[in-house]
Amino acid sequence: AGVHLAAAYPGTPSTEILEELSRFPHVYCEWSTNEKVAVDVAVGAAYAGRRALAAMKHVGLNVAADSFFYASFTGAEAGLVIVSADDPGMHSSQNEQDNRRFAQFARVPCLEPSDSQECKDFAVAAFDVSETFDTPVLLRTTTRTNHSSTPVELGERTDVAPRRKKFPRDPAKYVMIPANARARHPLVEQRVLDLAAWAETTPLNRIEWRDRSVGIVTAGIAYQYAREVLPAASVLKLGMVYPVPEQLIRAFAAGVERLIVLEELDPVLEQEIRLLGIACEGKSIFPLCGELDPTVVRSAAAAAGLAVDRSPVTAAALDLPELPARPPVLCAGCPHRGVFQLLSKKKAAVSGDIGCYTLGLLPPLSAIHSCGCMGAGIGVAHGAGKAGIGERMVAVIGDSTFYHTGMPALA
Structure with missing residues (x-):
């Protein structure tokens, strides 16, 4: 490029x-x-x-x-x-x-x-x-x-x-x-x-005609799931998801009996299509939250009466003893360890920040009580302190986050 x-x-x-x-x-x-x-x-x-x-x-x-x-x-x-x-x-x-x-x-x-x-x-x-x-x-x-x-x-x-x-x-x-x-x-x-x-004419957007009883409008990784799980369906693949090609969508919708939108997260394309006055299904079938994968798409599509590539398979139940949890931990020798240990011992109220040191949240340290976004820790600690809660606040922040958005709260 x-x-x-x-x-x-x-x-x-x-x-x-x-x-x-x-x-x-x-x-x-x-x-x-x-x-x-x-x-x-x-x-x-x-x-x-x-x-x-x-x-x-x-x-x-x-x-x-x-x-x-x-x-x-x-x-x-x-x-x-x-x-x-x-x-x-x-x-x-x-x-x-x-x-x-x-x-x-x-x-x-x-x-x-x-x-x-x-x-x-x-x-x-x-x-x-x-x-x-x-x-x-x-x-x-x-x-x-x-x-x-x-x-x-x-x-x-x-x-x-x-x-x-x-x-x-x-x-x-x-x-x-x-x-x-x-x-x-x-x-x-x-x-x-x-x-x-x-x-309307860019090859980034294309129609793939197959069985016209079902048409799938999709984009991104969801296109791969559509092709795997619903191989017989016609597909309108949008490489440009904004702005959408109105006439191409209308032509595709007119050529299929049931129009379905398969997209990850928000119903962005579904809403755009509905604004065109075109009836479609989307989040009434597929989940609004979380990452899609072929298993999720297959189960949702089958429940909606769509012809999927194969029946959903229930994971086998294994008779295994309960295994101990293995959560991530701070690296050996990390200087945050001692700080969190002391803060935990003192039962201090701690506002944290984004970074590996957020692992101070987990046992046995259990020393972080809020974490929202990059650079928020200092401002949150300041606001809580000014609220008159009667205890001193401690803010914890890493070096990269400090330069990223940590300094304005100190100014």
Whole structure:
């Protein structure tokens, strides 16, 4: 894709993206202080005419939201792609928010690959879309896509010439004072309409006609589950999940007897289809919470009377003795151990933070009583202290989190 710069903040399941990119000599890579800084760094490079990428886990986009939104209004001089690695099932996260909502909120196109090959291909497409429509592009992946391995045909790197020699002097476009922002907003709304028209014909969206008694609208990793569990069904695979192709959806819906939406987490596509006045089923069949997998999809589909590939299998009951729990623990020699041991002994009220030291929550230390998001611990301790509860609060935070979002609460 000719990327010149990539910036990120580590967080499962996105960490490996920058680790792998750093192996390419033509790409400048950096771990940024937090996700907002990563997006700002990428925006700066894109303003300067170089293709740039910022990567983060889903909750990182919360931290970067201000930058994400202003970049939607300004556009850039070169391709700008933001990778959001969502975590259905919360394998390593405090929530399982669906960041397709962020794309709708910021009026930014969103692409969602379904396997490793598409991750590569859609990244290339995302930069082309970004430059064609003067917009950031959100590339949404999920844990299962990020942590799976499938054959990928890489091809040769395409060197993209810088689109500028100097930083642009265009205040009306890049200085978001209210007067300029008001002028930019109608352009953003027109861009959404232009993207929706483009979505009708892009090969990123495609119909696969099979048995027309059932039609599945799906995207991302859920497409793989649809093909495995419902192999006879017709499928509308959406590679661009925002904005959606209205006419393509209408044509597909008209060609099937029963329209079903299979998507992970929020009913984003289901709601878009219902807003078109098209009847469909989705979360009435498949779960709203948690990560999907073939077993979950198969059981839900069979219960809804759909023709699945095989009957759901009940796991065999094994007559085994109860095994002791083996939860993760702090590393031997970790300096947090002694701190947590003392705090536990003193029965102190402790507000914690995001990091491996959150394991101080578990026995035998049992020394953390709140943990919400990166950098929250100090602010929570301060607020509780000012509430007049009559006991002193202790905040615990790691070094990376301290620089990430911990310092503002101390200012």
